[in-house]
Amino acid sequence: MKKYAIVVAGGSGSRMQAAMPKQFLPIAGEPVLMHTLRRFHAFDPDMLLVVVLPEAEILTWQNLCATHQFTLPHQVTAGGKSRFQSVKNGLEVLAQEEDGVVAVHDGVRPFIDNALLTAAYTTAAESGAAVVAVSLKESIRRVRGASSKAVNRTAYRLVQTPQCFRLPLLRRAYAQPEIPLFTDDASVVERFGHKIQLVEGSFRNIKLTTPEDIVLAEAFLLQERNSVKEG
Structure with a gap:
C-alpha cells in the first residue's frame, strides 16, 4: 500500500523566543x-512528502534548501489560517492519488523512528486510523474554577504525531465543515464516525516548542551520532 506524509510546519517562534519560525531553527x-523530512525519507524513499508552510515562509524555506544543499524530494504547498485548513491544503496535493496510507505529522517533531512509523502505518492500513500516543508519567489534576481534583492518569494518553489514516477516509473526513472541536486529525476523523486506534509512541518523539526543547534535541542528536560511531 502506498505511503504519503503531510508534514505541517506552520509554527512561529513566539514560545521558542526566537526571531524565526521554530521549524527553521537549527x-x-x-x-x-x-x-524531520529525512526521517520519513529514510523510512520509505519512495514516499511522497508534502510540506505545508505559511505562504510568507515558502521563499525562506526555498532559500534554506539552497543554502544547505537540501535536495530530498518533496512538494511544498501554502497552509491556511488554521491547522484544519493547512491539512486540507496538503490533501489537495494528493488529489490524484486514489488510496494508500497518509501520515499527518508536526514538522517540529524530528525524532520519529522506523519502528514507530512501521507501527503507525501498518495499524492504519488495517484499521483505517492510527494515532501515536504515550502514557502520562506525572500525576494530573482536573481544574474547575478555583478548585482542582486528582484524576486517574492511567485513563489518559498524551497524543503525538504522526497520525496515520487511509487516504480516502481522511479525505472524506476533511470534507466536513471546520468546528472548534477539531484540535488534531484524530478529532476530525472521529467526528466523521471512525474509531481511532492508538499506537504506542515514544518520549523521544518530542515536539520542539520551547528553548529547553532545543537543548534536548541537540543531546538526542549527539547521542544518535555517538551510537553510530560506536556501531
Whole structure:
C-alpha cells in the first residue's frame, strides 16, 4: 500500500523566543524541518512528502534548501489560517492519488523512528486510523474554577504525531465543515464516525516548542551520532 506524509510546519517562534519560525531553527547545524523530512525519507524513499508552510515562509524555506544543499524530494504547498485548513491544503496535493496510507505529522517533531512509523502505518492500513500516543508519567489534576481534583492518569494518553489514516477516509473526513472541536486529525476523523486506534509512541518523539526543547534535541542528536560511531 502506498505511503504519503503531510508534514505541517506552520509554527512561529513566539514560545521558542526566537526571531524565526521554530521549524527553521537549527539543530546540529541544520533546520529542524530538514531533520524531520529525512526521517520519513529514510523510512520509505519512495514516499511522497508534502510540506505545508505559511505562504510568507515558502521563499525562506526555498532559500534554506539552497543554502544547505537540501535536495530530498518533496512538494511544498501554502497552509491556511488554521491547522484544519493547512491539512486540507496538503490533501489537495494528493488529489490524484486514489488510496494508500497518509501520515499527518508536526514538522517540529524530528525524532520519529522506523519502528514507530512501521507501527503507525501498518495499524492504519488495517484499521483505517492510527494515532501515536504515550502514557502520562506525572500525576494530573482536573481544574474547575478555583478548585482542582486528582484524576486517574492511567485513563489518559498524551497524543503525538504522526497520525496515520487511509487516504480516502481522511479525505472524506476533511470534507466536513471546520468546528472548534477539531484540535488534531484524530478529532476530525472521529467526528466523521471512525474509531481511532492508538499506537504506542515514544518520549523521544518530542515536539520542539520551547528553548529547553532545543537543548534536548541537540543531546538526542549527539547521542544518535555517538551510537553510530560506536556501531
